[in-house]
Amino acid sequence: MKRLTSVIATGLALGLSFGAQAGTLEDVQKRGSVSCGVSTGLAGFSQKDENGTWSGLDVDVCRAVAAAVLGDAAKVQYKPLTAKERFTALQSGEIDILSRNTTWTHTRDTSLGLNFAGVNYYDGQGFMVSKDLGVKSALELDGAAVCIQAGTTTELNLADYFRANGITYKAITFDTSDQTRAGFESGRCDVLTSDQSQLYALRIGLKDPSSAMVLPEVISKEPLGPVVSQGDDAWFNVVRWSLMAMVEAEFLGVDSASADKAKAEGNPSQKRLMGSEGDSGAKMGIPADWGYNIVKQVGNYAESFERNVGAGSPLKIARGLNAQWNKGGIMYSSPVR
């Protein structure tokens, strides 16, 4: 009996990990890996390939943090989470960062004990319709059946928008995005609504992508970004500036290919970002070349964007709002100095 008890205790202890008493940053350094909550599968944002390797825009945030803190972008433990568990996982300390296309809203920021460390993708909810429907605007959709993925804000936005415009509709709620696509494709619904970034992915997935079009209306603001627990400012800073560094690197014209050069012989702002000047790393308690590691291993924001969702990916999403502020977008980073 005693033996059995000890065996059970061993089993329990395997899963138990006490922590989060010290700062998350020290925990991460001691553990040697960043624990990152991601989506179970969202094209372009967090997805697993045949070999089990994670990639995506959201995943790159975690890789950037790992590169900054540990000097190795690969030292990330990915925890796939459903929408329901994501905040619990962060609150209980199971994950260090939640980077799972989470919309920054007032309620979440103020009442859940969370802090949003920035925005890595400005999204908005849109509509996709079949071209032969002959619809040019969402306002012509009276009586339409709408396919929608069960989520947190999408259903509310949809209800608000249609109610405000006095339009009736039928919402058909699916569990995953692939099912939403299948429902749209079979004609179960006239319209598919989702965050615009996902609309592109869903459209590519159609048997004939050219048969569908995305309507111009964007009915909501969805600033998506990484989230950390409230009350751990050191860690919050690390995550916020890891994200900033990617955007700043793009602004300064440094990419993974030119990182070495920028570190050695760049202009002063480039050198500060790459850590060859100033003490930006020490102020955060991480290695001096944190910026260099991020850019060298993960790339700047433009590289990450193009690789995962932009021209270099099957999704082919245009930069739009997510371009640099001086190129028509609203991506803006504070200077590293």
Next chain:
Amino acid sequence: MKEFKPLPDQPAPNDTIGPIPWIKENLFSSPANSIATLAIFAFFATVIPPLLDWLFISANWSGTTQAACTNENGACWVFVIAWSKQFFYGSYPIEEIWRINLCLIGLIAIIIASFKLPKDLRNKIAIPLFLMLPFISILILSGSWIGLEYVSTDYWGGFSLNVLLAAASIIVAFPLSFLWALGRRSDMPFVKSVSIILIEFFRGVPVLALFFMGSVMLPLFFPEGTNVDKLLRVWIVLTLFMSGYMAEVFRGGFQAVPKGQYEAADSLGLGFWQKTLLIILPQVIKISMPNILATFVMLFKNTTFLLIIGIFEMLSTTQTALTNSNWLGGHSTEGYLFVAVVFWICCFSMSMISSSIERKLDTSHRN
């Protein structure tokens, strides 16, 4: 003396032997039967050829990327082949996969051993090993405690996870459910009512609700600052769920043990635990074996529901594969069909084993 010579046997009448009467007897014995037969034949004739064409003849077999699926009219098995490692082993590191195989082989070996080994060896070795197996498997798969490379549970997944979770749950549920079943038969009113509440709760509540309890409620039950691995939480929930069902199976088993067995044990002066463990339990397990297997098949199929809470078992791995941007679009049929076939093979063979045990145990002389 005239010897008796039997006449040679008459051949059977022509209209009862041979293929034509057989067909007539079995397929066209009445007008209604004839219509049914023809309808069934017609159905198969229209369905099977295009199905075979899609499944095999026009199917795309070779290649490693979506682009290799050139024939639109056939299945894209390239998808399944490319993702097969994920489907079976999840993201477990390739060079460490031998550990999963080792655990699966261990499971099979111990099950065979518990049937084939001589009795005393079985009681001393196979059964303790069987009960320890989930814990040993965890040690091997996790690795860090026995000096292997640590593999976090986040990398476990695929079909092997379905098998391991189901097996680990049923094994731990064995002793637990036995206790609950004993409790339900107990004379002590409080013990009895606690057992009944436990059993009926875990039987009366949908397993999906229990999974949600494991994924969103259990983390709140533990002290602040501790976090319990998601897979472990799921394991706990599955074990409790399974115990509820098995306790009822055992209760049926207890009732089937003749009363004389209890009385004989009492008259030998055996104590309660001696009587229960040495005399009653072996008979109960023997009687309940087919039902235990049926319950296990149910549990095994139910592990696919873990998809809903984001555990990468086989079905949710398939769904993840479907959302990968390099494989977008229309392979869901192939993926789901593959999962269905794998599960069907496993469950069907288990139900075959179950009914063969049932037949072996069935010593009644009915009919």
Next chain:
Amino acid sequence: MSEKPQVKSSPSFFNNPRNRSLIYQLLLLVGLAYFFYGIVSNTLANMEARGIKSGYDFLFTTAGFDILMSLIPYDATHTYGRTFVVGLLNTILVSTIGIILSTIVGFIMGVAHFSHNLLIRKLAVAYIETFRNIPLLLQIFFWYFAVLAALPSARQSMSIGEAIFLNVRGLYFPGLIAESGAGIVYGAIAAAIAGIFFLRRWAKKRQNDTGQQFPVFTASLGILFGLPLIALLVSGIPFVWDFPELKGFNFRGGVTVIPELMALALALTVYTGAFIAEAVRAGIQAVPHGQTEAARSIGLKESKIMKLIVVPQAMRVIVPLLNSEYQSLVKNSTLATAIGYPDLFTVFVGTTLNQTGQAIEIVFMTMAVYFVINMSISFVMNRFNASVELAERN
């Protein structure tokens, strides 16, 4: 506990079974109390630390989301409490349909196992073994994404007489809109049901007393249709048909059966039907062959043998199995969430939980509901079982 013969007049305190059982129970009580105290205090501390609200106030706040199908009036301005009711009714609907259909399918396939036609026999076996051994979730996907999604689009609907339409959006058929005076017809239907109930009792009593049979079934049918028909004519047909019509994107008017409901009901029917068929087969096999032979030897017709001799005895085996199959059907209906049929789970544990974040209250309420539904099924089936056993003794 084993009762040992008490040799000593006063056994030591611990060896007294009564004391011992008291101690065991006390230990269990203390252990459980400590366990629950730990859980409750941890939970409260965690909830406070994480800013999770508690209590049931959320039930009275506006939900703000729409639900695809509701048996009671509902829109986004109603409360979360109402989403609970909507979901519950949808769950009860699909479970009821599933239970009725799976029983029919199960009995047909179970009896088909004993058909004279080899193909039908083999088909019954193939049906049972295929659908029993594939996870239900996959079967739901199959019916929804493979079978129902292959139906034509709304504009190319299949239709019967321009009144009933079937397309990928569902099955549409004309509804009845009641006008004043419809109460008479409803009353007539209620009276017909009550009449049939009393007729059956009377007929049974008469058969027991005199041995004469009364054509209960035909008479019941007559009452069931005749009485409302007379009421309908007397009250001047207080109903108008409401035909479905293609307007804009979709059909409007009439009654709609959404494909999510069809797929879920189909999957539950086929899956549970396979288990019920197996139960029916086992039940029929458990009836000794001598019973059939004896029935034949007293000259009963084959059809009557099944109905009067075999099935009533088989029911003793079948009914307890049906009980657990029905319960698992209700529990399995939670998989609705995978295809978005708005049952209690999808609506309440899905969207409402997502919106409010009050996991404990919501999961608890949901569990309680399924528990109560299953207990009710168990209660009804046990009553039914008792009546089946009684019939055997008579």
